[in-house]
Amino acid sequence: MSWRHDAGTWNAEPVHFLGDxxxxxxxxxxxxxxxxxxxxxxxxxxxxxxxxxxxxxxxxxxxxxxxxxxxxxxPPREDGSVKxxxxxxxxxxxxxxxxxxxxxxxxxxxxxxxxxxxxxxxxxxxxxxxxxxxxxxxxxxxxxxxxxxxxxxxxxxxxxxxxxxxxxxxxxxxxxxxxxxxxxxxxxxxxxxxxxxxxxxxxxxxxxxxxxxxxxxxxxxxxxxxxxxxxxxxxxxxxxxNVPPAPFGFAVAVHPQKPDTAWLVPAVKDEIRVPVDARVVVSRTNDGGRTFQVLSNGLPEPPAYDIVYRHALDVAADGNTLAFGSTTGGLWVSGNGGDSWTCLTHTLPPVYAVRFSEF
Incomplete structure (x- = not known):
């Protein structure tokens, strides 16, 4: 599914590959x-x-x-051989x-x-x-x-x-x-x-x-x-x-012009793959990883169990517009580098990939 940003609003466009x-x-x-x-x-x-x-x-x-x-x-057998x-x-x-x-x-x-x-x-x-x-x-x-x-x-x-x-x-x-x-x-x-x-x-x-x-x-x-x-x-x-609230996650995005600025969506790791304290947040660094800000304005209040897959977080060419989709079908966008977020929808299937296009 695609969304177009026109005159400050996001508008859904026709769905391709429905059901696939x-x-x-x-x-x-x-x-x-x-x-x-x-x-x-x-x-x-x-x-x-x-x-x-x-x-x-x-x-x-x-x-x-x-x-x-x-x-x-x-895995290898006891003798070191591999099937x-x-x-x-x-x-x-x-x-x-x-x-x-x-x-x-x-x-x-x-x-x-x-x-x-x-x-x-x-x-x-x-x-x-x-x-x-x-x-x-x-x-x-x-x-x-x-x-x-x-x-x-x-x-x-x-x-x-x-x-x-x-x-x-x-x-x-x-x-x-x-x-x-x-x-x-x-x-x-x-x-x-x-x-x-x-x-x-x-x-x-x-x-x-x-x-x-x-x-x-x-x-x-x-x-x-x-x-x-x-x-x-x-x-x-x-x-x-020193990545708060946890170093585990799947997605990362980097600012297209500022190499010290990056965004992550942390989670609890291994057996319990859910957001830390059931709270969806985005962690951002502006100084190459020395410090981080935990951003949650506009994101779901706990309990929320959205995980963000590897390719489901992206930043546009302007470096300020971001979007991520979740395993529970939510899609959030930010126009200010992650300081605040708006939910476009929470009724999609699990979101595997999010990409910005300038055309």
Whole structure:
């Protein structure tokens, strides 16, 4: 469902894909196209494209794993061996465009753990084998999903060859050569691992990774057990330890011009995934994570049990307009950086993704 902001008011527009599960949307600034990812259970993952000005959606291709590609089928056995099974597409979990110098290029992160590139606006896809063939992939495992998945793809606007990805659970990886080679980021901590493996880069569970368009080296990650910041495009990470009311959550957004400003939607972690004290709040930092403000003006009074998924928080290009949707079908917007919020509706199905479009 889409909403248009005109003359200070929000107006609902016609619903597309009524009754289908739309798990991701992506507006392509390069040509004004809109993409929608459908996750249809028995019928699989589908990708649709609505060209600018077109009356109907076009069916695109979807990523297909090469013949013989395998993934782990369960944890390692006592002898260290791992049972394998064929890799088949479960979900397209991330979709982003290439740079403005790459017309037609799209990147897709998938479950299980594959990164794919399309050179023809999604008509065909190719697996990035340089990442797939990394020996560390044997250490990746499922977090909230049964299998590891790539949920975040960040393209450096200064150089389209610079790519960073977030994998749950497989860490944060970056490439400086368009995906020909990959390096895993250092410095994240996983408290769910044994102490000797807590800083193992490939055992990390970043829930969402974003970068500041005006200062792309600054990246933010909402991790399974904390918040992390990078100042060198995912190469090294610093843990932010003072996030109120809790360091757990799924979503993070960063101001498009101010790299020190970021928003999070915290929750209680692991077995009890609900807002802390049953109170929905947004935490904001304006100083790179040194301090935070807890924002709740206009958000539901307790008890409220809304959780915000990875892709369901977004900030517009103006840096002041934000929106997030929840698992209980609520949609809230703010026009002042989160200081106050307005509920547009609380009767939607669970909201998987929220994106702003300037066209």
């Amino acid at each position: 599960t739309v798990t991701q949307v992506f507006p392509d600034e390069r040509d004004g196209s809109l993409y929608a990812i459908l996750t249809l259970g028995h019928f699989g993952a589908k990708l649709r494209r609505l060209p600018s000005g077109a009356p109907e959606w076009i069916e695109c291709g979807v990523p297909v794993y090469p013949e013989g590609a395998e993934v782990n089928d369960g 394998k099974k064929p890799a088949t597409l479960k979900e397209i979990w991330a979709l982003e465009s290439g740079g403005h110098d790459q017309p037609g290029v799209l990147w897709a992160g998938t479950i299980p753990g594959g990164l794919f590139r399309s050179n023809d606006l999604g008509a065909t896809w190719a697996l990035i084998e340089s990442l797939w063939d990394r020996p560390e992939r044997a250490q990746w495992f499922g977090g909230g999903k049964d299998e590891p998945g790539i949920h975040s793809v960040c393209i450096d606007p200064r150089d389209s060859r610079h790519i960073a990805i977030g994998i749950s659970c497989g860490g944060a990886w970056f490439s400086s050569d368009g995906g020909a080679s990959w390096t895993v980021g250092q410095g994240m901590r996983a408290e769910y691992m044994p102490p000797n493996l807590a800083y193992e880069p490939s055992a990390q569970d970043p829930h969402r990774m974003v970068h500041c368009p005006a200062s792309p080296d600054r990246m933010w990650v909402q991790h399974h057990n904390g918040v992390f910041r990078s100042d060198d495009f995912a190469a090294n990470w610093t843990e932010i330890t």
